[in-house]
Amino acid sequence: MLRRLFSPRRAGPARPARTTYCFLGNRAVALTHSNLKIFLDVRDVGMTPHIALSGEWERHVERLLRRLLRPGAQVVEVGASMGYHTLAMAQAVGPRGHVHAFEANPRVLALLRDSLSVNGFNDRVTVHAAAALDEPGRVGFAVHPQHIGSGHVALAETVAGYPERFEARGVRIDDALAELPAVDLMRLDCEGSEPLALRGAEALIRRSPGLVMVTEWDAHMMGARGEIAGFEAWLRDQGLVHAQEVTPDGLRPLAPGSLAGIAHADLLLSRRPID
Numbered sequence: 001m002l003r004r005l006f007s008p009r010r011a012g013p014a015r016p017a018r019t020t021y022c023f024l025g026n027r028a029v030a031l032t033h034s035n036l037k038i039f040l041d042v043r044d045v046g047m048t049p050h051i052a053l054s055g056e057w058e059r060h061v062e063r064l065l066r067r068l069l070r071p072g073a074q075v076v077e078v079g080a081s082m083g084y085h086t087l088a089m090a091q092a093v094g095p096r097g098h099v100h101a102f103e104a105n106p107r108v109l110a111l112l113r114d115s116l117s118v119n120g121f122n123d124r125v126t127v128h129a130a131a132a133l134d135e136p137g138r139v140g141f142a143v144h145p146q147h148i149g150s151g152h153v154a155l156a157e158t159v160a161g162y163p164e165r166f167e168a169r170g171v172r173i174d175d176a177l178a179e180l181p182a183v184d185l186m187r188l189d190c191e192g193s194e195p196l197a198l199r200g201a202e203a204l205i206r207r208s209p210g211l212v213m214v215t216e217w218d219a220h221m222m223g224a225r226g227e228i229a230g231f232e233a234w235l236r237d238q239g240l241v242h243a244q245e246v247t248p249d250g251l252r253p254l255a256p257g258s259l260a261g262i263a264h265a266d267l268l269l270s271r272r273p274i275d
Contacts, residue, residue, distance in 0.1 A: 021052045027111065029118075031055060036087045037118045039111040044148040047082065057084045060248045061214065061266055065089055065187065068212055068274075072096040074183045076173060076204070078132045078197045079103065079190035079216075081149050083112040089187070090121040098124055100177060102197075104131040104141055104168040105151040132190065132197035133170040141168040152191035155224050173201035182208040192221025195231040205238050213240065213269040217262055229260040240269040251275070 020031045028040045028048070033055040040048045051057050062085060069075070071094035080086045080101035090099050103109055109129055116125050131139060131153055142162035143151035154165060177183075183204055188194045194215055198205065205211060222228055236256075243259060244251040246266040251274070259267070268274065 020055060028052060032084070032087070034088065034091065036091060036115075038082065038084060038087060038115045039118075040082060041107065041111060041148050043145055044082075046147040046149050047084070048148070051082075051084060058266070060246055061085065062088050064246050064251075064268065065185070065214060066092050068185055068214070069093055069097075070184075073185060074180065075099040076177065076183050076186045076201070077101045078173075078186070078188045078194070079149075080108075080112055080127070081105070081151075081189070082108050083115045085187060085189075086112065086125060087115060087119060087121065089185075090116070090119070090125050093124065095124055098126070100126050100128060100180070102128045102130060102132045102171075102173070102176075104129065104170075105143055105148070106166070107143065108148055108151075128171065128176055130169040130171040130176070131193065132173050132176075132200060133193065134172065134196045134199040135170065136172055136175065137170050138167050139170045141166050149189070150191060152221065153193050153196070153225075171200075173197065174203045175200075177201075177204055180204065182210070184208070184210055184212070186211065186213045186215075188213065188215040190216075192218055192223075192225055195222060195226050195234075199234070202238070209271070211240075211271065212274065213267075214246065215267050215269065217259065217265050217267045219260075219263050232257070232259045235259075235269060239271045242270045242273055244268045244274070 022029050028042050030038055030040055030052045032038055047057055069092040073093045075089050080103040086101050113127055116122055140154035142154040143164045144162050145164055190197055243254040246268055
């Protein structure tokens with residue numbers, strides 16, 4: 001069954017409607033605003049309706065990612081989910097660049113891989129079917145079936161209301177990417193495990209002088225895994241001393257030492273000022 005979205009009628013010869021969303025039974029395929037095909041989980045009510053109907057998700061984050069990336073850039077992504085930002089970054093870095101995408105949720109891995117394949121991005125994206133952590137090993141994972149982006153490393157404080165549980169492989173980025181000389185950008189959205197993922201990537205961070213980070217910041221989820229003020233101090237020790245909030249209206253500078261007081265936001269962290 002095809003669901004078509006029509007642009008407002010304009011004067012001139014009629015054109016065939018552009019198909020932007022196709023229901024395929026247990027999944028759907030949609031066309032993003034940048035003409036990338038993406039497979040979607042039809043049970044999800046968090047991201048799927050927005051991507052299916054508007055072709056967009058977190059447009060302010062995507063806009064910044066595209067502005068920061070250049071052809072040939074090296075990217076590490078933690079929490080690729082269905083791959084909306086993965087596809088955008090793969091398009092931005094071009095055939096000479098590369099994206100290493102870490103994702104542990106088996107419900108989205110097939111969608112992610114098929115989206116990369118149908119867009120011809122298999123040669124510029126490596127999918128790591130694992131959770132990026134500070135120590136390797138098996139970990140519990142929890143997810144809500146209607147919120148596909150909610151998958152997270154399960155703790156007693158975080159699993160209430162998340163009915164699906166499974167075991168996932170945990171890896172250190174420093175182990176998985178030991179041969180990568182440096183990285184230009186890291187994007188993280190792993191539901192509170194950002195401090196663990198970054199501590200497991202300390203060697204890569206230190207050998208990447210031009211690194212910038214675009215990360216979700218959730219004080220509740222992160223606080224369940226460690227002390228946030230201590231994590232902010234650790235970030236400063238890595239030279240990531242410039243922090244800005246990513247908003248639909250642009251970047252908003254944040255005062256040093258203020259991150260512990262932020263409940264939820266998307267942040268840009270860098271070693272040098274970025275306008």
